[in-house]
Amino acid sequence: MAHKLLKGVRSAKKSSLKKQFKQDKEKKRQKAAQKAKREEERDENPLAGLKKWQKKAIRQEAAAQAAAAAQAAAGLAKAKVTTKRARAKVESAAEAPSPGQSSQRSQKEKKLAKKEARQQAHQQRQHRELYAGSGRVLLVGEGNFSFARALCEVRGSGDGIYASAFDGEATLKRSLGSVRRKNAAYGTGLQNGGKYPDAVELQKQVEEKGGTTLLNVDATKLHKVREFRDAFSIILWNFPHLGAGEKDVEKNNDLHRKLLSAFFMSALRCLDEQGTVHVAMKEGEPYKSWKIVQLAKVSTDGVLQLQKVVPFSLSAWPGYEHRRTRGFNERFSKKDNEELAKGAKVYVFARSQGNAEAEQDAEDE
Numbered sequence: 001m002a003h004k005l006l007k008g009v010r011s012a013k014k015s016s017l018k019k020q021f022k023q024d025k026e027k028k029r030q031k032a033a034q035k036a037k038r039e040e041e042r043d044e045n046p047l048a049g050l051k052k053w054q055k056k057a058i059r060q061e062a063a064a065q066a067a068a069a070a071q072a073a074a075g076l077a078k079a080k081v082t083t084k085r086a087r088a089k090v091e092s093a094a095e096a097p098s099p100g101q102s103s104q105r106s107q108k109e110k111k112l113a114k115k116e117a118r119q120q121a122h123q124q125r126q127h128r129e130l131y132a133g134s135g136r137v138l139l140v141g142e143g144n145f146s147f148a149r150a151l152c153e154v155r156g157s158g159d160g161i162y163a164s165a166f167d168g169e170a171t172l173k174r175s176l177g178s179v180r181r182k183n184a185a186y187g188t189g190l191q192n193g194g195k196y197p198d199a200v201e202l203q204k205q206v207e208e209k210g211g212t213t214l215l216n217v218d219a220t221k222l223h224k225v226r227e228f229r230d231a232f233s234i235i236l237w238n239f240p241h242l243g244a245g246e247k248d249v250e251k252n253n254d255l256h257r258k259l260l261s262a263f264f265m266s267a268l269r270c271l272d273e274q275g276t277v278h279v280a281m282k283e284g285e286p287y288k289s290w291k292i293v294q295l296a297k298v299s300t301d302g303v304l305q306l307q308k309v310v311p312f313s314l315s316a317w318p319g320y321e322h323r324r325t326r327g328f329n330e331r332f333s334k335k336d337n338e339e340l341a342k343g344a345k346v347y348v349f350a351r352s353q354g355n356a357e358a359e360q361d362a363e364d365e
């Protein structure tokens with residue numbers, strides 16, 4: 001059939017075909033021109049070309065929509081003159097989920113909150129359990145003694161708690177602003193003035209609860225205090241830091257590695273047989289680069305080994321307020337606790353079993 005048609009086309013006169021094509025072309029052009037004109041008209045008047053009843057229906061719907069919008073605008077305007085809160089309510093009502101959706105969401109939120117609360121309670125228990133025993137605990141590098149005070153409270157008394165600070169009385173008492181530089185160990189200048197205005201009061205509270213507070217205690221020279229040797233079940237340093245303000249990152253890391261290394265060596269000599277050394281550290285850099293696990297091991301010739309790591313639970317210690325080495329600062333200190341809440345850990349180091357010989361070597365040094 002197709003073949004026949006083709007044959008027919010071929011046999012048609014050329015001229016009549018040409019004429020036909022011309023006519024078709026003209027018709028197409030006219031149709032296109034009409035269509036373009038209609039579209040142009042519709043752009044200017046959206047109702048152009050529609051039937052009467054269609055136009056009427058559209059006009060009615062548009063009027064209804066305009067009335068509704070005016071009503072909403074009036075509501076918003078009214079809310080504007082009341083309170084900001086009311087305005088937010090009106091606006092959010094427009095986006096409010098359906099009752100089904102919101103009850104689903106609030107159930108999810110409740111579940112999540114419950115899960116978080118369970119996790120927080122677990123971390124609190126874990127952290128407190130570290131200090132639940134009755135052995136002697138030596139805290140070094142206390143800032144304002146607020147952790148020591150909280151520890152006394154959680155344990156029910158300050159018996160066996162020895163809380164020490166690096167600073168002397170004059171430094172703790174000195175008023176804010178009178179910051180002085182003092183050349184200290186490790187070749188750095190420690191900013192050591194007007195540090196913790198609340199320390200004296202908190203120190204008093206620790207003593208009232210039966211704890212002992214000590215000043216001028218250098219965590220790297222603990223073993224030099226004769227009474228400290230072999231005396232403690234736990235030696236804890238929360239957030240060791242020199243506060244030296246060293247800008248060179250590598251140099252700063254090096255200084256802290258030296259500080260911690262000296263601390264581990266000294267602390268080891270002050271532990272009783274089952275004793276452990278605890279160090280709390282924030283997560284991330286620069287702390288990660290201090291490589292504390294390796295450091296404890298290497299600096300004690302393999303005697304101190306990581307036993308466990310426990311998340312630092314801020315909420316486990318009511319009243320504890322983290323302090324920087326540089327001292328209390330209205331602007332930063334409040335945020336410091338928030339920073340700890342983002343992630344900090346307590347590293348617990350214990351004597352590795354069967355390493356008495358290495359320990360003896362470390363002691364002889």
Ligand SMILES: C[S@@+](CC[C@H](N)C(=O)[O-])C[C@H]1O[C@@H](n2cnc3c(N)ncnc32)[C@H](O)[C@@H]1O
Binds near residue numbers: 140218220242322
């Ligand atoms: C970041 S602050 C932490 C203070 C406190 N532990 C806390 O959690 O709020 C570090 C503390 O370590 C102390 N420190 C620095 N070098 C020390 C050293 N050689 N011996 C003992 N403490 C030292 C500083 O004086 C400072 O109080």
